[in-house]
Every structure is written in structure tokens, then in C-alpha cells.
Amino acid sequence: MNDRFSIEQRLPSDYFASTLRADARQGLSAQPKTLPPKWFYDEPGSKLFEQITELPEYYPTRAEQEILAQRAPEIAATTRAGSLVELGSGSSRKTRLLLDALTAQGTLQRYTPLDVSASALLEAGEALCRDYPALRVTAAVTDFEHDLALHDEPGPRLLAFLGSTIGNLDPAQRTDFYALLRRALSADDVLLLGADLVKDPAVLVAAYDDSQGVTEAFDKNVLQVLNRELDADFDPDAFEHRAVWNADAERIEMHLVSRSEQRVKIPAVDLSVTFAAGESLRTEISTKFRRETLTAELAAAGFTVRRWWTDRAARFALLLAVPSR
16 A cells, blocks of 8 residues: 555444444334435445436536536635545545645645545545655545544645535434534634535436436445345335425435335344335435525534535535634
8 A cells, every 4th residue: 555545444343234224223114214325335336326427417416527627726725725635535536626726736735535435445545646646645434424533634624525415414414414514623624515506306306317217226226235234125126216306395305116015024123114005215315405595504503605606507506614703
């Protein structure tokens, strides 16, 4: 391993197994039934999501990349960050636009990606050390929803949370997450947040229910995860993928809807789950934001929005926020 690259394992060895069991037991016993979207992203699921980002209907990745391509130099000049910390970094592909701009600015010393996937961090970290000869990469395998401990990163720190992953959290979860962020950041640090915006529901639904069926395969993959990891006997063909716009909550919801009455056994958590015909399992929420409400939400959590940018079509926003004095 490159001597400028280190990876810290912050999760206990049984973290994934115990957390999946707890989420399955709680979510599949509830009414309505739910699962957190984090369980989409095993290796097959991550590959399917990469395919989704290339689909014509799925605009968020392209829209965010457009903003970053245009604004990264301004972000670098405004923040003069000594460290870039990224939450849920995955492959770090979009991050290179920020790394390039911060390197050109001459301030960047360290990149700290936080992700639950050790393999993604390892692959990305080694590639970045190879491509950025002066960069030190200190990765951490962690669940950033619960652990946001930052250590000796050179300041000021730019903490990036891209991809509108913030939309996967419900209002109570967002409040808790902002509080975690507020405690982690010092006065001279800056938050860079990506947020998908409210728009025509037809455009939104199409982005989560594409014509090629890739999103359907991605959605149903979570059942394969439960089958493999918890010895469940879900039949993915017995469920229909459905994406709906919840106008009251201003969010897209992905559901797996049972085609008939059925019973599913999940031996690893000693659970037998009955689905009525037409009953749904909600697998994801993706909240869409408005400038005024997101700015107010951040203000209530102790952040002041300093910059707000959108792509040309105003589909997606990227914002800089600082801890309020």
C-alpha cells in the first residue's frame, strides 16, 4: 500500500450482520413495512447504481457534475481548504473535480473519505495517490450517520456530502444528522451539500423507474441481499417495483409491491412475514428540496448558507454552508 494512503477500520467485525438483522427485524415487522436504502449497495447493487447514473432519465449525477465542473475553482478559492472530507465517497469519481481545483489553489494537503465499503475506499484511495503525487489520503470505514469523528485533518476542512444522499433521510433523521455535523465541524470549516430540487413529478418518477428496468433490478436486489445474508426466501418476481411521488412530503418513494398474498420466512431473525396482495415494502425515500425550506432547515441546525448554485436547468443544487456564529 502507498505510504501516503491509510485506511482506518472503525466498524466492529459483526457490524453489517448485526445492523442488517436489526433493520430487517424492525422494518419488516412494522406497518407499513420499510427497509433503509443502505442495503441496496452490495457489489451487484453498486454496479447497478453505476448503470443508473448513466441512464437518460437519471439526471441528478449529470446535473451535480455540471455544477461542480463550473464551480469547483470558486469553491476552492472560497474555502481554501487544507483537507477535503467526503461522506459516502464510494468511487470518489466526482471528487476529482474538487481535488483538481483545490490542488490548483495550492491549499490541499489531505483527502479523508468516509464510507461503509472498505473495498471502494481501497480502490479509490490507491488510484488517487497514484494520480495526485502530493496528496495524503486517510480513509475511514465507518457509518457516517452515527460516527463523524474528525481527527487531525489540516484546516480549514471542506466536508462534502454529495449526490443528494441527504434526501434519503426523513426529517427527524436529518435533524439528528445536522446535529452530528455541527458537533464535528469547527468555526472555519465549510459544508458542501448536494440537494435534488422539487420539479415536475413526471420527470422525478421517470428518474426512479427507467424504461430499461435497471432501477427495478436495483430495487429488487435488496431482496437478494436478504436471501443471501439472512437465509430469507423472497421471490423477487413476486414483487413489482413502483416509484411514486409523495406530494405532501415532497419526496419520491420506491416500493416493492406484493403481486399476491404471500408469506416470507427469514430464519436468521426468526421472522415470518405476511404480505397481502398489493401490500408494499418501502425501500427508499428521496426527498426533493426547495431553496427556502432547505436554507431554513440548515439555519435551525446551526448552519448559514453562503453560496447556492444550480445547474443550467435548475434541477439540482450545490450549496456551501458554514457553522453559524
